[in-house]
Amino acid sequence: MLSVIPDLHADPQRLLDTLARIGRYNRIALLGDLIDAGKNVRHPSDRAVLSMARELVDNGRAVAIMGNHELNAILFHRLGPGGPLRERSTKNLKQHWSFVADFGIGTTAALEWTNWFLDTLPLWREIDGLRLVHAYWSERLIAIVAARRPDGYLREEDLPEIAEGRSEFATAVKLLVSGPEFPLPGNGRITDNSGHRRSEIRLAWWKSAPATWKDAALSVARPEEIPDGWVPPEYLQGLETGSLPIVFGHYKIAGEPCLLDATAACLDFPARPCFLTWRGGEKIEAEDVITV
Structure with a gap:
């Protein structure tokens, strides 16, 4: 069986507890965002999480995919003609502090890990009829990236273009790891889970039925800020009919882990570790989402 582990955010205890619950024999898939401690991580260590993840991969027991934090780190520690490919601003340093605490900025160690x-x-x-992506599965966007990178692996020469963010390729890459955001109606603003004020909102893109803003909103720290009314239908694209089940993380869902959709399962529940055990089939069952 395949056990899928969502965002760890530099929490070695979360990984150890999850591995203990999984047992010794299941294969493992890691959904990205291994790095950059979240606010609820009591004893963060990017070094410990990355070392354990690398050992699992090197031993052939695990595979992994890229999250937005790994992509951000790759850009943050590399220099282009005009300076760092990702701005080393106070905001970005705050998001990336635990990795910097372990490896520094632009050091040999930081570059070695981001090369990894x-x-x-x-x-x-x-894998085995299950699609894995960090934030957003889109056949159209994957086709754009796959036209250049059929295996989905980025290359060093892609990075300046991704950092600039203007091309179709760069937009596709960033949406796959960060998901789409949509403008709020009027002059609406929401506060995200990092405390930033935004005029755009993340929505449950996997919903196909009409939904209100309150039903579809994701990653909102203050639900009372979510507007009333219905989301424009074109915002919610829904899953393709007959598509394979999709598993992803990224969205920091509040509450206890649960199955939100039988064909698209978000596993990122920061308050409680969980994983998904995939046995194959056409849909994900509620009992496949296991709380640690």
Whole structure:
């Protein structure tokens, strides 16, 4: 069986507890965002999480995909003609502090680990009839990336273009790891889970039925800020009919882990570790999402 582990965010205890629950024999898939401690991580260590993940991969027991934090780190530690490919601003340093605490900025160690991200973490995988992506599965976007990178692995020469963010290829890469965001109606603003004020909102893109803003909103720290009314239908694209089941993380769902959709399962529940055990089939069952 395949056990899928969502965002760890530099929490070695979360990984150890999850591995203990999984047992010794299941194969493992890691959904990205291995790095950059979240606010609820009591004893963060990017070094410990990455070392354990690398050992699992090197031993052939695990595979992994890239999250937005790995992509951000790759850009943050590399220099282009005008400076770092990702701005080393106060905001970005705050998000990336635990990795910097372990490895520094632009050091040999930081570059070695971000090289490992490039070499080891594709943007998507498909295993035993299960599709894995960090934030957003889109056949159209995957086709755009696959036209240049059929295996989903980015290359060093892609990075300046991704950092600039203007091309179709760069947009596709960033949406796969970060998901789409949509403008709020009027002059609406929401506060995200990092405390930033935004005029755009993440929505449950996998919903196909009409939904209100309150039903579809994701990653909102203050639900009372979510507007009333219905989401424009074109915002919710829904899953393709007959598509394979998809598993992803990224969205920081509040509450206890649960199955949100039988064909598209978000596993990122920061308050409680969980994983998904995939036995094959056409859909994901509620009992496949296992709380640690």
